[in-house]
Amino acid sequence: MSPRRNRPKAAGSSGRSAEDDPSRRYGGFQSTEDWQGEEWSVRHVAGASAEGKTYRCPGCDQMIPSAVPHVVAWPEYAGVDDRRHWHKSCWNARDRRTSRVRRSRNAPKF
Numbered sequence: 001m002s003p004r005r006n007r008p009k010a011a012g013s014s015g016r017s018a019e020d021d022p023s024r025r026y027g028g029f030q031s032t033e034d035w036q037g038e039e040w041s042v043r044h045v046a047g048a049s050a051e052g053k054t055y056r057c058p059g060c061d062q063m064i065p066s067a068v069p070h071v072v073a074w075p076e077y078a079g080v081d082d083r084r085h086w087h088k089s090c091w092n093a094r095d096r097r098t099s100r101v102r103r104s105r106n107a108p109k110f
Contacts, residue, residue, distance in 0.1 A: 032076065035094065039076035042091070045069060059090025
């Protein structure tokens with residue numbers, strides 16, 4: 001036997017769940033921000049959807065480990081290849097970060 005539903009079903013509800021909403025598909029919300037004179041699409045990614053994947057943050061040039069929440073940002077009118085995965089703190093400090101990261105002599109270049 002199923003438990004009783006105490007709330008009436010909302011009028012106009014399509015019966016679709018939050019999992020069916022493509023904007024919530026990756027466990028976060030998406031917004032548009034202005035940066036460097038361009039509109040950027042910014043998606044906050046939950047760690048569970050990034051399990052088994054690692055990325056290199058362009059803000060600090062460090063690895064974003066698997067299953068860590070982070071931000072994916074790309075110019076509004078750019079393609080899929082222009083998406084970059086950032087630590088949340090690096091994205092928030094992007095105006096104070098430089099793109100010229102100095103590496104040690106033996107550091108790998110990605």
